[in-house]
Amino acid sequence: MTLRHPRLPRACGVFVLALPWLWLAGCSSAPPRQAAEPLSAVAVPAALSEEQSQAVTVYALGLVGTPYRYGGNTPDSGFDCSGLIRHVYGLQAGLPAPRTVAQLQGWGHAVPIEALRTGDLVLFSKGGAPSHAGIYVGEGRFVHAPSTGGQVRLDRLKSGYWAQQQVAIRRP
Template structure:
């Protein structure tokens, strides 16, 4: 955890503390006030994985959703996962969510590790993807909140969950 805090301090200093050590989890399509939570991990998640995911989140947090977008002026969910996987592990993903859902290998929800991709069907024919963080959380480009963190156990996401995929080998997540 100390390594994560140091990494976030280094990231935040250049922007004069514009970012904090907290995140605001998205709660599906609900527009209720959101509680602020700390980025924390239970269990044994290697510091380098925590740092890579925290760095990606801090870099993109709050970026508005834009269908087809692939920049800080607006990004969609599949472009966000592409950017995270490339910057964290130099893994190249296909452009669309459906193509990404066919990449790597299937993992069950009880096998999920930080860095795995989680997929949802939000409407008939509409797919959504995020990056699993551990402890029931995933980061994603949310249509309603931009880049945010949500909980898999949120009823909205739970009823729309499709699958999870591990891209590359588990070594990619811990390299």
């Protein structure tokens, strides 16, 4: 039995079936795995649905340019890094994120770097406890509130300062 829409040419049906695989292949930012391992080996439970993950990502990107403020947790007052995360996840996913970076270290589930996806948290450290956090938005980039005098911005995980940090991934 052939499954195709009666009004679409056969080539369109093949393209439509292949499209999700092409999209996934084109969006992958993780390096290819060295050893063949089953996909379930990197499966990580998540409270965040795919729709919520997309909503978190889009909303976080929309906050780029908001002023930094230590202890800030709203777009009107400004954000520090954990305030940004708490605001975004609370508003877009209904998940009450912890208020400090130290508490974020234990929130959700640890994720191996090869399983990183949009909506995941990235926590940075210089070898000890994490001191900074952001929201991964895809293509090797994350949104975060970096420092006093700055603004919420989009940076690359592999750029300058951030590439020198140890990164832990958490999935709410």
